[in-house]
Amino acid sequence: MRVNLISPRSPVASVTKRDKAIQFSRLSLMTVAALFPPDAEIKLINDSLNEIDFDEKVDMVGITTITCTAPRAYEIADRFREKGIPVIMGGIHPSVLPEEASLHADAIVIGEAEGVMNELINDFKKGELKKFYKSSEKPDLKNLPLPRKDLLFGNKFYREMDLIQTTRGCPFNCDFCSVSDFFGRTYRTRPITDVIKEIKQLKNKKVIFFVDDNIAGIPDYAKQLFKELIPLKIKWFSQASVIFAKDKELLKLAALSGCKALFVGFESISHESLKQVGKNMNRVNEYSECIKRLHDNGIAVVGAFIFGLDSDDGSVFEKTVEFIEHNKIELASFSILTPLPGTRLYKQMQQQGRIFERNWEKYTCGEVVFKPKLMSVDELQNGYYWARKQISSYGSIFKRTFLPNRKSLLFFYINLIMRKSSRASLKKTEMSKTERN
Numbered sequence: 431m432r433v434n435l436i437s438p439r440s441p442v443a444s445v446t447k448r449d450k451a452i453q454f455s456r457l458s459l460m461t462v463a464a465l466f467p468p469d470a471e472i473k474l475i476n477d478s479l480n481e482i483d484f485d486e487k488v489d490m491v492g493i494t495t496i497t498c499t500a501p502r503a504y505e506i507a508d509r510f511r512e513k514g515i516p517v518i519m520g521g522i523h524p525s526v527l528p529e530e531a532s533l534h535a536d537a538i539v540i541g542e543a544e545g546v547m548n549e550l551i552n553d554f555k556k557g558e559l560k561k562f563y564k565s566s567e568k569p570d571l572k573n574l575p576l577p578r579k580d581l582l583f584g585n586k587f588y589r590e591m592d593l594i595q596t597t598r599g600c601p602f603n604c605d606f607c608s609v610s611d612f613f614g615r616t617y618r619t620r621p622i623t624d625v626i627k628e629i630k631q632l633k634n635k636k637v638i639f640f641v642d643d644n645i646a647g648i649p650d651y652a653k654q655l656f657k658e659l660i661p662l663k664i665k666w667f668s669q670a671s672v673i674f675a676k677d678k679e680l681l682k683l684a685a686l687s688g689c690k691a692l693f694v695g696f697e698s699i700s701h702e703s704l705k706q707v708g709k710n711m712n713r714v715n716e717y718s719e720c721i722k723r724l725h726d727n728g729i730a731v732v733g734a735f736i737f738g739l740d741s742d743d744g745s746v747f748e749k750t751v752e753f754i755e756h757n758k759i760e761l762a763s764f765s766i767l768t769p770l771p772g773t774r775l776y777k778q779m780q781q782q783g784r785i786f787e788r789n790w791e792k793y794t795c796g797e798v799v800f801k802p803k804l805m806s807v808d809e810l811q812n813g814y815y816w817a818r819k820q821i822s823s824y825g826s827i828f829k830r831t832f833l834p835n836r837k838s839l840l841f842f843y844i845n846l847i848m849r850k851s852s853r854a855s856l857k858k859t860e861m862s863k864t865e866r867n
Contacts, residue, residue: 431470431555435459435492438502439477441791457593457641458494458521460577465547474581477502484509490554493535494521497770497793504534511536516559518550523790526772528562538562542598544569571598571620576628592638596625596655601647602671604697605707605774606736606767617647622655629662640668647671649680656680659687669693672712675720681727691730691760691841699753700746703739707775721757730841733759737814738767743804747813751820755829760841761848762821765795766814815856822849 437459463472475482491510495503500523507517511534520539524531528538537559539546545565553559579592599617600607629638645668646652659666665688672694675681698704701714724731735750754762769776769785770793779785779800787799796814798807805813820826827849831842 431467431490432488433466433470433472433490433492434475434486434488435463435472435494436475436482436503436506437477438493438495438499438506440794441498441502442794442796457577457595459492460579460581460593461574461595462492462494462520462543462547463578463581464575465543466551472578472581474578477506482506484513488515490516490518492518492520495519495523495531496521497523497790498795499523500531500790502791504531507534516554523771532561540564542569544574568616568618571618571624573624574620576631579632592632593641594625594628594638595641596620596622596645597642597647597651599647600643602644602709602711604709605778606770607773617644619648619651622651622658625655626658626662629659629664636665638664638666640666642668645670646674646677646680646684649677653680653683656683656687656689662688664688665690667691667693669695672696672717672720675723676716678723681723681729685727685729689729691732692724693732693734693763694724695734697734697736698739698742698746699735699750700739700741703741706740717753718757721759725758730760731757732761732763734763734765736765736767737817738798738800738802738805738810740803742802742810744809744813747817751817751826754821755826758830760831761844764814764817764821766798766810767800768793768795769800818852819856822852824849 459474463474466472491507493503493507503519503523507519510517516536517534518537518539519531519535520543524535524538525540528540532538537550537553538561539550540562541564545567546563550559550563577593597617597619601617632638660683667690670692674684674692674694695709695712696717697707697709697712699714699717704710704712704714721731733754735754737746737750750764767775769779776785784801785799786801787797792799798811801807802810822845827842827845831845
């Protein structure tokens with residue numbers, strides 16, 4: 431059996447060679463690849479990096495897609511199906527809109543693949559594929575087949591950082607997040623012995639990115655994991671809630687185990703805005719102290735902020751940038767509130783008649799697709815662009831990262847890379863606006 435597993439390219443086009451070089455491979459495809467029989471010939475294809483050969487002789491094509499890549503996924507699927515090649519589609523978007531996705535695929539995997547792949551493969555061999563496959567239970571994370579990292583295409587970045595998952599889901603349930611819906615509002619952990627075994631089998635154990643949506647969703651589990659990581663002498667990065675920093679023991683163990691940076695979802699510096707989207711665990715008045723604790727333990731902060739919440743007015747952009755610079759957050763990630771299908775936010779905005787854009791390519795979290803409450807669409811879009819430009823200015827980069835220690839110098843360099851990419855992206859956007867006008 432010859433199978434191509436494809437990750438469609440993002441509508442946010444790469445504007446520099448560096449953009450392409452630092453793209454992550456989707457761990458989901460490597461995980462799915464491990465569920466096929468040992469004699470299957472499998473190829474992983476990243477549509478952003480690799481040309482797709484639609485004339486290649488394959489028996490099956492599998493495509494994973496999120497909302498903004500869905501149109502490209504459908505285009506790829508349609509072309510293969512025109513040639514009589516069966517297409518299987520999965521991922522968050524097909525899981526929340528299976529009927530839509532089924533117009534472009536022979537079978538849809540709803541939710542996680544582990545519980546259904548054996549049945550799907552057997553049905554495929556018999557020529558009896560069903561329209562939908564959905565497991566009645568969430569898969570046990572014990573003794574999972576290891577992701578097929580040997581299938582990664584030859585790109586320097588992939589050799590320098592390994593991706594590992596220790597948990598699935600998130601204990602929180604924010605209105606705007608599609609993670610809770612996809613994983614069934616559960617938070618499951620892998621046996622720590624399985625995680626350590628996987629790390630020890632890696633060719634490169636120096637730098638690891640734990641792709642968990644919240645690596646410390648169960649603090650006791652995280653503490654034990656970190657203790658087991660200490661002897662391995664690795665460097666690692668992951669995602670966590672800001673309340674991570676309130677547990678001194680957890681924080682200390684994270685630092686000792688090699689944590690160098692955390693992606694933290696602050697989302698907003700307004701308590702009212704956080705309350706409106708169900709992010710009640712965040713306390714704005716505790717943000718600065720939490721950031722300081724992370725920094726004091728040698729852990730850099732990649733702060734995530736959302737613009738366009740219902741309490742946001744035109745002042746939110748400047749206030750957020752000031753907060754980031756004052757607290758010397760090493761890297762900042764901005765997004766525009768986006769009502770992704772399957773979320774409570776989507777249902778709310780749909781009922782309120784506030785969604786005006788249904789082209790999924792616009793759902794990149796960088797374009798306005800709904801009517802804001804206290805701003806116009808243009809104010810929100812332009813404010814987002816202003817914040818990105820401001821935070822990538824030399825002045826802002828120096829304020830946040832030019833400190834006399836090695837860690838900050840690393841993020842100073844990363845900011846310079848991000849500056850080039852951000853400025854090129856904004857310039858391209860401005861040119862597109864001019865052409866349309």
